[in-house]
Amino acid sequence: MKKKENRTAFVILGLLSHENLSGYQLKKQIDAGLKEFWSAGFGQLYPTLKELREKGLIEAVTEGGNKRGLTVFSITDAGRAALKEWLRKPVLQQTVKYDILLKLYFGAALKPEENLVKIDNFRKQAEMQMEKYAQYEQVLRSVLDDSDDHTYFLLTVLFGRKVTKATLEWAEESRQLLINLKKEKKEPER
C-alpha cells in the first residue's frame, strides 16, 4: 500500500532546521507563521515527534539545564537530508476543499437572500485577512535582506494576499449575480 507522506513530520523538520524547539514551541511557531496554510494540533504533534525521534531524524537536546520537563528537539543530519528530499519532490496538484463553494453549488435550495448573507460573511473574513497580510508584508519587506528565509516567508504572504484580494472581487461579482436572480423572480418572464 502506497504510503502517504505525513506532511506534519516535514513541517516539524523544517521548523527545527531553523532552530531547536520543544513540542509546545513548535505548535506556537506553526500558529504564528504557517496558520494561513497549515495547522496542527498537539494530538498530532507529540506522536509525530516521537516517531521522528525513533527514526533518528530528530534528537532531544534539552539545552540550558533541563528546566522542568521542557524537552527541546534538534534536527539531525539524517533529518536535514529527509527534509531536502521532500522539498525536492514535485508538488502534485491537489483538490482544495472549500466549504463555501460546496454550499453555494447547492445554493438554489435556499433563497438568494440566504446565499447573499453567506457571501457577505465570507467577504468580511477576507477583509480581516487582508489587514493581517498587509502587516506581515510590511514587516517582512523591512527585514528582507537579513536572511534568505524572509524572501520565502514573503512569497507565502504574497500568495495569501493575492488570493484573498481575488476572493474579495469574487464576492462583489457574486453579489451582483444573486441580486439579478432576485430581481428576475419578482418580475418573471417579463
Add this chain to the structure above:
Amino acid sequence: MKKKENRTAFVILGLLSHENLSGYQLKKQIDAGLKEFWSAGFGQLYPTLKELREKGLIEAVTEGGNKRGLTVFSITDAGRAALKEWLRKPVLQQTVKYDILLKLYFGAALKPEENLVKIDNFRKQAEMQMEKYAQYEQVLRSVLDDSDDHTYFLLTVLFGRKVTKATLEWAEESRQLLINLKKEKKEPER
C-alpha cells in the same frame, strides 16, 4: 465528543436533490462538476450511501426495471430537510492547506533555481486550469436563464477563475523575487 459533519454525505444529498443517481453516477457527477473544490472515492461513497439509507435520508428506487444490479437512489423529504439545515449553517473559516506554500516556506534549504522550477510548474498547472474555467464559464453563461442552479454553478466557476488568475500573478511576482535573490548571491554585499 463533538461530531464532525460528514460533508460527503451532504454532497450526496445535494446531488440527489437535483436528480436520482447511483453510487457510480454520483462519483461521475462529483468528478465532472465539483472536482475543483471537492473529491470523493468509492471507498467513501458506498459506505456513506449505506449510512444515509439507514437514517432514512435517501431511498433506493432502482427505476426502469432493475438492469443488472444498478442501484439508483432518491432523496427523501427528511433528506431534503437535512440538506437545507446544513446549507443554512454558517461556514466556518478553515485553514486551506497548500503543499506548494509549505514547501516554499522552507525554500531557503534549496537553491533559488529549484524553487523557481516549483513555481514554474505551479504556473503551468494554473494556466491549464484557466482554460477549463473559461470553457465552463462560456457554457454556463449561455444557459444561465434555464435554471437557478446555473447561476450557483457559475459562482463556483468564477471563484476558481479569479483565484487561479491571482495565483498566476503571484507566480510572476515570485519569479522576480527569487531572481533578485539569485543576483544578490552572485554579487554579495556590493
Add this chain to the structure above:
DNA sequence: TGAAGCATGTAAGCAGTTACATGATTTC
C-alpha cells in the same frame, strides 16, 4: 488565590485514501 499560560501527553473516533476483489456489459 485564582486565572492564564506553559508543557506534555493519551484515547477515541471520524474522514478520506488506496488497494483489492469481483463480475457484467459494451466496443473495437
Add this chain to the structure above:
DNA sequence: GAAATCATGTAACTGCTTACATGCTTCA
C-alpha cells in the same frame, strides 16, 4: 476475443481532530 468501461463493494490504513488528564509557573 481483448480492452475499456460500468458497477458495487470491502479491508486496511493514515492523517487529523477533539476531548480529556495532569501538573507546573507566573502574575495580578
